[in-house]
Amino acid sequence: MISESSRRRISESTVRRLSLYYRILSVLEKENQATVSSKELARREKLTPAQVRKDLSFFGSFGTRGLGYPVCELKKRIGEILGLNRTWNIALIGVGNIGSALVGYKEFQRQGFHIKLIFDNDQRKIGSNHKGITVSDIKNLGKELRENNIEIVIVAVPATVAQYIVDDVVKAGIKAILNFAPINLKVPEDVFLRNENMSMELEYLSFARINLYNDLGTRIRSIQLFE
Amino acid sequence: MISESSRRRISESTVRRLSLYYRILSVLEKENQATVSSKELARREKLTPAQVRKDLSFFGSFGTRGLGYPVCELKKRIGEILGLNRTWNIALIGVGNIGSALVGYKEFQRQGFHIKLIFDNDQRKIGSNHKGITVSDIKNLGKELRENNIEIVIVAVPATVAQYIVDDVVKAGIKAILNFAPINLKVPEDVFLRNENMSMELEYLSFARINLYNDLGTRIRSIQLFE
DNA sequence: TTGAGAATGTGAATTCATTCACAAAAGACA
DNA sequence: TGTCTTTTGTGAATGAATTCACATTCTCAA
Numbered sequence: 001m002i003s004e005s006s007r008r009r010i011s012e013s014t015v016r017r018l019s020l021y022y023r024i025l026s027v028l029e030k031e032n033q034a035t036v037s038s039k040e041l042a043r044r045e046k047l048t049p050a051q052v053r054k055d056l057s058f059f060g061s062f063g064t065r066g067l068g069y070p071v072c073e074l075k076k077r078i079g080e081i082l083g084l085n086r087t088w089n090i091a092l093i094g095v096g097n098i099g100s101a102l103v104g105y106k107e108f109q110r111q112g113f114h115i116k117l118i119f120d121n122d123q124r125k126i127g128s129n130h131k132g133i134t135v136s137d138i139k140n141l142g143k144e145l146r147e148n149n150i151e152i153v154i155v156a157v158p159a160t161v162a163q164y165i166v167d168d169v170v171k172a173g174i175k176a177i178l179n180f181a182p183i184n185l186k187v188p189e190d191v192f193l194r195n196e197n198m199s200m201e202l203e204y205l206s207f208a209r210i211n212l213y214n215d216l217g218t219r220i221r222s223i224q225l226f227e
Numbered sequence: 228m229i230s231e232s233s234r235r236r237i238s239e240s241t242v243r244r245l246s247l248y249y250r251i252l253s254v255l256e257k258e259n260q261a262t263v264s265s266k267e268l269a270r271r272e273k274l275t276p277a278q279v280r281k282d283l284s285f286f287g288s289f290g291t292r293g294l295g296y297p298v299c300e301l302k303k304r305i306g307e308i309l310g311l312n313r314t315w316n317i318a319l320i321g322v323g324n325i326g327s328a329l330v331g332y333k334e335f336q337r338q339g340f341h342i343k344l345i346f347d348n349d350q351r352k353i354g355s356n357h358k359g360i361t362v363s364d365i366k367n368l369g370k371e372l373r374e375n376n377i378e379i380v381i382v383a384v385p386a387t388v389a390q391y392i393v394d395d396v397v398k399a400g401i402k403a404i405l406n407f408a409p410i411n412l413k414v415p416e417d418v419f420l421r422n423e424n425m426s427m428e429l430e431y432l433s434f435a436r437i438n439l440y441n442d443l444g445t446r447i448r449s450i451q452l453f454e
Numbered sequence: 455t456t457g458a459g460a461a462t463g464t465g466a467a468t469t470c471a472t473t474c475a476c477a478a479a480a481g482a483c484a
Numbered sequence: 485t486g487t488c489t490t491t492t493g494t495g496a497a498t499g500a501a502t503t504c505a506c507a508t509t510c511t512c513a514a
Contacts, residue, residue: 010438011471012431019430023409037491044411049491050473057493065492066480083433101328107409107426113433152432176432182250182334184271192435194428199334201421203246204239205379205403206310206340208419211237238501264461276461277503284463292462293510 014055018078020045021055025075037068084111091117091150093165094157095125095135098180098198102154103130116148138165142172152176159183166193241282245305247272248282252302264295311338318344318377320392321384322352322362325407325425329381330357343375365392369399379403386410393420 024044028036038052045052056062056069059081063069079085090108092099092115102108103115118130121138128135136144145153153169155162155177162181169177176192179185187193251271255263265279272279283289283296286308290296306312317335319326319342329335330342345357348365355362363371372380380396382389382404389408396404403419406412414420 009470013471015431015434016427018434019424019427022430024411039491048473050475051471053491053493054472061493063492064480065478066482066490068491081434081438082430083437084430088433097328097331101324102425104324105425108429111426111430113426113429151436152429154429176436178428178432184251192432192439194432196425196428197246198329198332198423199338199340200243200246201405201423202335202340202379202381203249203309203311203338204242205405205419205421206315207242207245207308209378209403210310211308212419236500240501266461275503277505278501280461280463281502288463290462291510292508293460293512295461 010058014058015082017045017047017051017055018082021052022075022078022082022084025071025078028071029075033071035064035068036071036074038063040068087112087114088152089148089150090115090152090154091119091145091148092154092156093119093138093141093169094155095120095130096156096158099154099156100130102156102180103133113152115154117144117150119144138168141168145169145172145174150174152178154178154180156180237285241285242309244272244274244278244282245309248279249302249305249309249311252298252305255298256302260298262291262295263298263301265290267295314339314341315379316375316377317342317379317381318346318372318375319381319383320346320365320368320396321382322347322357323383323385326383327357329383330360340379342381344371344377346371365395368395372396372399372401377401379405381405381407382412383407 021041024041025036038049038056041047041052042049053063056074059077062074062077076085090113092102095103095118099118099120103118108115115133118133118135119138119141120126120135125135126137144150151174153174153176155165155169157165159181162179162183163185166177166179166185166187170187170191175190177185177187177194179193179195180198182197182199185193185195248268251268252263265276265283268274268279269276280290283301286304289301289304303312317340319329322330322345326345326347330345335342342360345360345362346365346368347353347362352362353364371377378401380401380403382392382396384392386408389406389410390412393404393406393412393414397414397418402417404412404414404421406420406422407425409424409426412420412422
């Protein structure tokens with residue numbers, strides 16, 4: 001699988017669509033639907049059937065002509081590709097507004113993203129309990145990350161300190177970081193950094209409201225996650 | 228401006244990059260830097276200078292050859308395009324984990340996104356106070372949205388009820404919705420709907436960790452927000 | 455005032471992503 | 485078994501986004 005997927009380059013948009021397919025397939029699985037056609041998947045995500053088939057074809061021939069794709073198998077396969085058929089040990093840094101929300105976010109649990117450690121630098125928070133996890137002192141970051149086999153770190157600290165925190169995280173050998181601070185962080189070449197910019201979608205809506213109506217108040221085009 | 232931007236089609240990725248430029252320009256403005264080159268903007272966002280210039284050229288000639296772009300003016304202009312030089316009246320529905328985090332998210336305030344109303348259906352939460360805002364009963368949704376000139380609604384309710392809530396929001400005449408529930412919502416053609424899928428970036432990291440290293444443990448390619 | 459250097463703005467070229475279109479494969483049913 | 489329908493899988497065609505490359509314009513220093 002790995003060799004196959006690295007031979008033909010899989011675009012970021014394809015990966016993002018896989019996430020969407022996975023979610024739909026989970027629903028269909030619960031509804032005990034045995035198969036699903038590219039047409040049906042496309043309808044649900046407002047994509048074209050051809051796009052769905054192209055995306056899925058990156059990972060081999062899966063469907064049955066005349067019938068469609070087997071729901072369970074396809075879900076399992078996409079799960080493998082996205083790494084959702086296993087659990088990931090995650091550490092969260094910062095239990096402010098957003099950090100606390102993430103600790104309680106059930107969707108993470110459901111997908112195998114288990115928050116095992118929580119860090120903060122606020123003495124009032126250290127030692128306190130969030131959903132069964134005791135908040136650790138940020139001073140022990142490196143040691144605890146290593147001892148607990150943490151693979152992904154979520155950074156939810158104020159923008160002003162985010163770079164320092166991330167430097168420490170990198171020093172501890174972590175190679176995957178999800179950043180919620182609204183700032184551009186620098187990491188070495190071999191570290192994966194993704195940013196969750198919560199204002200961006202709101203800004204897009206704002207842009208859309210201002211720019212994407214014509215003079216008659218009619219929508220010029222529809223906005224989807226991918227178009 | 229509107230006519231100009233609708234004449235030449237501005238792609239979604241361009242708009243998203245405008246958000247990034249805006250953030251950088253805010254920093255530069257604070258540092259009292261008078262001008263900035265496309266090269267410098269590109270370096271900070273890991274883009275190419277040509278891309279930056281193309282993006283900015285959609286909105287007219289702004290820079291000075293040999294010098295670069297005037298920081299303040301450019302920020303102001305991008306702000307206009309994105310609708311950040313004004314305030315937006317926002318209503319939040321659902322004060323669970325995520326909803327509460329959003330109420331306290333200062334970045335929204337800073338960009339002119341003012342949460343004016345909060346709704347919930349939980350009797351224990353109705354009437355309680357979040358950052359100075361009293362939580363209203365979801366039953367009064369339509370009336371209150373209209374009376375308070377709400378323009379954008381943020382939906383942060385459980386996936387199971389999200390569609391019902393959104394139907395009511397649409398009925399109240401709202402044309403822009405930001406959805407945090409991990410589910411696909413249906414809205415009429417003329418309503419802008421954007422989804423904030425918090426698992427998606429984590430899934431991408433997971434995918435990257437599994438697939439984007441070669442056998443030597445070396446990163447195959449770097450991941451940026453846009454590439 | 456002039457010349458060297460810097461940086462924009464933009465068609466053209468290229469690369470990347472999506473859609474088309476159809477042969478091939480499988481199911482359904484007489 | 486044979487025909488009709490459905491749907492996949494995929495090269496080819498199209499379309500969109502990015503990058504190239506360079507003429508043009510401005511700055512700055514002497």
